Amino acid sequence: MxxxxxxxxxxxxxxxxxxxxxxxxxxxxxxxxxxTVTAAATNGTATVKTEDGKxxxxxxxxxxxxxxxxxxxxxxxxxxxxxx
Numbered sequence: 155m156x157x158x159x160x161x162x163x164x165x166x167x168x169x170x171x172x173x174x175x176x177x178x179x180x181x182x183x184x185x186x187x188x189x190t191v192t193a194a195a196t197n198g199t200a201t202v203k204t205e206d207g208k209x210x211x212x213x214x215x216x217x218x219x220x221x222x223x224x225x226x227x228x229x230x231x232x233x234x235x236x237x238x
Contacts, residue, residue: 188237191221202234210234 191214193201200214202223210225210232217223217236225234 189223189225189234191217191219191223194218194221200234202232 189202189204191200192203192209194214194217198213198216199211200217202210202212202225204210204225212232212234214234215236222237223234224237225232
């Protein structure tokens with residue numbers, strides 16, 4: 155009976171590891187968007203409009219309006235980098 159309990163625990167642990175390794179990258183990829191700078195200020199901030207219509211404000215890399223950027227949302231914080 156103990157052997158069955160140990161196998162059950164091992165099975166649950168392996169399932170959790172699989173979910174962590176396989177599913178997490180899929181979720182990270184889904185949070186990556188190609189976006190457009192709609193406004194840029196001289197103080198280094200920019201307004202970025204995402205593909206889903208939302209606007210985010212943040213630090214820019216001296217971008218100009220219309221520039222394409224890749225934005226990633228992680229832990230509720232959006233970070234953008236210029237595309238090349």
